[in-house]
């Protein structure tokens with residue numbers, strides 16, 4: 001069979017019978033997942049603050065139960081995503097984002113950082129222009145679908161703020177200690193779809209990365225695929241727990257905490273028999289011209305700041321230049337106070 005190297009449309013990945021060369025990754029033994037699991041934290045637990053703080057320090061990722069998000073709402077966003085990704089490639093491309101950073105359909109934003117392509121298509125909901133795309137995709141049902149998205153954003157925002165307060169409290173500070181917290185920008189939703197793949201052991205759904213904002217609330221359908229990296233252990237699969245949501249700590253939270261909590265390196269693997277949907281809500285950051293730095297109350301003579309102040313736009317620019325080396329780019333060489 002001739003190998004398919006060109007002309008692969010991400011909207012059609014699920015129909016391919018062979019893995020195109022441009023999608024073939026090289027893996028080594030250190031890529032195998034080990035038998036461990038991230039903590040599952042019940043938000044009703046009386047020790048919730050300590051449990052969250054410990055999970056952030058050791059993993060940078062955990063699952064939460066009793067989070068208060070109605071299951072019906074999660075199911076609605078999941079079925080909206082299924083309807084979208086089930087459409088023909090041509091139809092989906094009518095809703096393509098004009099620029100990688102804004103709303104619309106397309107391949108993962110970090111595609112340029114990897115040699116090989118990722119087995120993933122997605123739809124980003126970043127600004128109000130997503131509604132125009134919804135109108136193109138669903139001329140009759142678009143009001144209903146926009147309503148579901150707006151409700152989901154509202155619920156996610158409340159949950160993310162609660163988690164932020166609790167985790168800050170585990171560090172001995174409060175939201176008021178972040179100067180710009182009152183002007184937090186809205187979160188971004190990323191709907192991800194990983195179609196069935198003819199050779200999952202040689203393909204990658206989403207390459208290893210950290211999320212840039214404060215934290216991400218992730219719903220993965222009942223299909224596993226998410227893996228997180230832990231220095232001492234290696235890759236660990238985050239097995240779906242019914243009703244639980246996954247939390248990934250992002251770069252900005254790591255910087256604010258002066259390196260006390262981890263931003264977790266994670267990736268998504270794919271599957272030969274079932275496609276997978278995930279819904280990521282990436283939350284928390286200031287306006288682009290605001291300076292970000294470790295929280296003043298955390299640093300002092302005993303614990304000097306390990307990162308220099310940079311504007312949020314500058315950090316994002318650095319991240320999109322050097323990717324996984326962004327912390328090194330803002331690290332203070334000889335921290336003193």
Ligand SMILES: O=C(O)CCC(=O)C(=O)O
Pocket residue numbers: 190192206211218220225226227266267268277278280
């Ligand atoms: O699909 C997943 O499990 C991971 C998604 C993710 O990491 C992202 O959208 O940033």
Ligand SMILES: [Fe+2]
Pocket residue numbers: 209210211216266280
């Ligand atoms: Fe991510």
